[in-house]
Amino acid sequence: xxxxxxxxxxxxxxxxxxxxxxxxxxxxxxxxxxxxxxxxxxxxxxxxxxxxxxxxxxxxxxxxxxxxxxxxxxxxxxxxxxxxxxxxxxxxxxxxxxxxxxxxxxxxxxxxxxxxxxxxxxxxxxxxxxxxxxxxxxxxxxxxxxxxxxxxxxxxxxxxxxxxxxxxxxxxxxxxxxxxxxxxxxxxxxxxxxxxxxxxxxxxxxxxxxxxxxxxxxxxxxxxxxxxxxxxxxxxxxxxxxxxxxxxxxxxxxxxxxxxxxxxxxxxxxxxxxxxxxxxxxxxxxxxxxxxxxxxxxxxxxxxxxxxxxxxxxxxxxxxxxxxxxxxxxxx
Amino acid sequence: xxxxxxxxxxxxxxxxxxxxxxxxxxxxxxxxxxxxxxxxxxxxxxxxxxxxxxxxxxxxxxxxxxxxxxxxxxxxxxxxxxxxxxxxxxxxxxxxxxxxxxxxxxxxxxxxxxxxxxxxxxxxxxxxxxxxxxxxxxxxxxxxxxxxxxxxxxxxxxxxxxxxxxxxxxxxxxxxxxxxxxxxxxxxxxxxxxxxxxxxxxxxxxxxxxxxxxxxxxxxxxxxxxxxxxxxxxxxxxxxxxx
Numbered sequence: 001x002x003x004x005x006x007x008x009x010x011x012x013x014x015x016x017x018x019x020x021x022x023x024x025x026x027x028x029x030x031x032x033x034x035x036x037x038x039x040x041x042x043x044x045x046x047x048x049x050x051x052x053x054x055x056x057x058x059x060x061x062x063x064x065x066x067x068x069x070x071x072x073x074x075x076x077x078x079x080x081x082x083x084x085x086x087x088x089x090x091x092x093x094x095x096x097x098x099x100x101x102x103x104x105x106x107x108x109x110x111x112x113x114x115x116x117x118x119x120x121x122x123x124x125x126x127x128x129x130x131x132x133x134x135x136x137x138x139x140x141x142x143x144x145x146x147x148x149x150x151x152x153x154x155x156x157x158x159x160x161x162x163x164x165x166x167x168x169x170x171x172x173x174x175x176x177x178x179x180x181x182x183x184x185x186x187x188x189x190x191x192x193x194x195x196x197x198x199x200x201x202x203x204x205x206x207x208x209x210x211x212x213x214x215x216x217x218x219x220x221x222x223x224x225x226x227x228x229x230x231x232x233x234x235x236x237x238x239x240x241x242x243x244x245x246x247x248x249x250x251x252x253x254x255x256x257x258x259x260x261x262x263x264x265x266x267x268x269x270x271x272x273x274x275x276x277x278x279x280x281x282x283x284x285x286x287x288x289x290x291x292x293x294x295x296x297x298x299x300x301x302x303x304x305x306x307x308x309x310x311x312x313x314x315x316x317x318x319x320x321x322x323x324x325x326x327x328x329x330x331x332x
Numbered sequence: 333x334x335x336x337x338x339x340x341x342x343x344x345x346x347x348x349x350x351x352x353x354x355x356x357x358x359x360x361x362x363x364x365x366x367x368x369x370x371x372x373x374x375x376x377x378x379x380x381x382x383x384x385x386x387x388x389x390x391x392x393x394x395x396x397x398x399x400x401x402x403x404x405x406x407x408x409x410x411x412x413x414x415x416x417x418x419x420x421x422x423x424x425x426x427x428x429x430x431x432x433x434x435x436x437x438x439x440x441x442x443x444x445x446x447x448x449x450x451x452x453x454x455x456x457x458x459x460x461x462x463x464x465x466x467x468x469x470x471x472x473x474x475x476x477x478x479x480x481x482x483x484x485x486x487x488x489x490x491x492x493x494x495x496x497x498x499x500x501x502x503x504x505x506x507x508x509x510x511x512x513x514x515x516x517x518x519x520x521x522x523x524x525x526x527x528x529x530x531x532x533x534x535x536x537x538x539x540x541x542x543x544x545x546x547x548x549x550x551x552x553x554x555x556x557x558x559x560x561x562x563x564x565x566x567x568x569x570x571x572x573x574x575x
C-alpha cells in the first residue's frame with residue numbers, strides 16, 4: 001500500500017515540475033492526433049524508449065554513481081528472448097517479455113557479483129567488455145541467427161497478444177504505457193531505502209559502509225533493477241522493429257547512448273533521463289537525416305552532437321537538469 | 333563486562349608496523365580516550381576494529397563475539413558506530429537525508445526513519461540546518477552531522493575519530509558537552525581518538541596512549557599526564573630530560 005502511495009505521490013516536487021508533468025502527459029495523450037508524419041512519430045517512439053532505458057540506467061548510474069556502459073547486453077537479452085520464443089515456440093509477448101526480464105535479472109546477478117569488486121573506471125571498462133563479449137557470442141551463434149539476425153513472423157494487425165501492429169500509433173501508446181510504469185517505479189525508487197542508500201554510496205562509500213550499508217550488495221541490486229528495465233525496452237524493440245540482429249540491439253554505441261543521454265539530462269535526478277533523451281534523440285535523428293543526406297557533410301551531425309555534450313559537461317556536470325536547478329536556486 | 337576486547341592486534345603495512353601487539357578492554361558505559369602523536373597508529377587501530385583494515389594477527393571481540401575481519405557494515409550492524417576525522421563534504425544529500433540513511437540501518441519504513449532522524453537532529457541542535465547540504469555548513473556542524481549519522485544507527489559503542497579537530501575553543505567546549513550528553517542520556521560507550529587535550533582529559537575515564545604502533549601507556553588521565561614515556565612521546569626526548 002505504502003509502496004503504491006509513494007509511487008503515485010509527486011507532492012514533494014515543485015509546482016512547476018508537477019504542472020510540467022501534467023502538460024507533458026496530456027501532450028503525449030493527444031500526440032498521435034496532432035497529424036504528425038510517420039518520421040516524427042518514429043522519433044517520438046524512440047524518445048520514449050530511450051527515456052525508459054535511461055530511467056533504468058539512472059538507478060545504478062545516476063543514483064548509485066556507478067558509470068555503467070554495458071546496458072546494450074540487456075537490451076539484447078530482452079529482445080532476443082521475445083524474438084526467439086516467438087519464432088521457436090510461438091510464445092506471446094506478454095509471456096516472453098517477463099521471461100526475458102527474469103533472464104536479464106539472473107544474468108545481471110551473475111555479471112554484477114564479480115564486477116562490483118571493481119570501482120570507478122575499472123568497473124566502467126569491465127561493463128563494456130561483458131557487453132562486447134555477449135555481442136560477439138551472438139554474432140557467431142548459428143542457433144540464434146548469428147550475424148544475420150532473426151526476423152519475427154508477421155501477424156495480422158492488430159495483434160494484442162504478440163503486440164504487432166501496422167500503425168505506429170499503437171506502438172506509440174504501447175511504449176507510452178511502459179514509460180509511465182517506469183516513471184512511477186522511479187518515483188517509488190528514489191524514496192525507497194535502497195534509493196537513499198545508493199545516494200549515500202555515491203557521495204561517500206566509506207561512510208556508507210560505516211552506516212551499516214552493504215555497498216556491494218546494494219550496487220548489485222540496483223544494477224539488476226536497471227537491467228530489468230532495459231530488458232523490457234529490448235522486448236519492445238523486438239516487436240517494434242520485427243527484426244533484430246546483434247548489431248542493432250547489442251552494440252556498444254547503444255550502451256553509450258543510454259548512459260550519455262541520462263548524463264546529459266542529469267544523472268541522479270528524476271527528470272534527467274527524460275530531458276536527456278528528449279534532447280538527444282530528436283537531435284540525433286534530425287541532424288542525421290538532414291546533414292547526412294548532403295554531400296560532404298557526413299559526420300558533421302556527430303561533431304555537433306559531441307560538442308553539445310562537451311559544453312554541457314564542462315559547464316555543469318550534473319547535466320541539463322543541474323543547470324535548471326542552478327537557475328532555480330539563484331532565483332529563490 | 334567488557335563491551336570491546338582487543339587482543340594482541342597486529343597490523344603490518346609491509347614494513348611499517350602500524351599496530352604492534354595491542355591489547356586492551358573497554359567496559360560498557362566507559363569513555364576511553366586514545367591519544368598519541370601523528371603516525372602512532374590510532375586511526376589504523378580504529379580501522380582494524382571497525383573493519384576497514386583486516387588485522388594481520390590478533391582478535392577483536394565485541395559483546396563476547398569475535399568480530400575480527402568483519403566488514404564495516406557488519407560491525408555497524410553488531411552495534412559499533414564510527415565517525416571520520418575527515419568527512420567527504422558533498423552536495424548530494426541534505427542533512428536530514430544523511431541522518432535518515434543512518435536510521436534506515438534499523439528500519440525499512442521511510443516515515444519512521446524520518447521521525448528517528450529528526451529526533452536525533454533535535455537532540456544535537458541541528459534542527460535549523462535540516463534542509464541544508466553538507467557543503468553549505470561550517471565545519472562544527474559538519475562534524476555534528478557525522479555524529480548524528482552514526483547515532484542514527486543506534487550504536488552501543490561509538491568510536492569518534494578526532495571529533496574536535498578544526499573546531500575553535502567555544503565549539504570544542506560545546507562538543508565536549510554534547511559527548512557527555514550522548515554518554516549519559518543515550519547510555520552509549522564512547523571511544524575517542526583525540527589530539528585536543530581539552531577534550532580528552534576532562535571526559536575520559538581512562539586513556540590509552542599509542543606511539544610508533546605500540547601501546548606505551550594506559551591509565552587514568554591524571555596518571556597519564558605525569559607518565560615519563562608519554563611526555564617523551566609527545567614533547568620529545570630533550571624536554572623530557574629537563575622535567
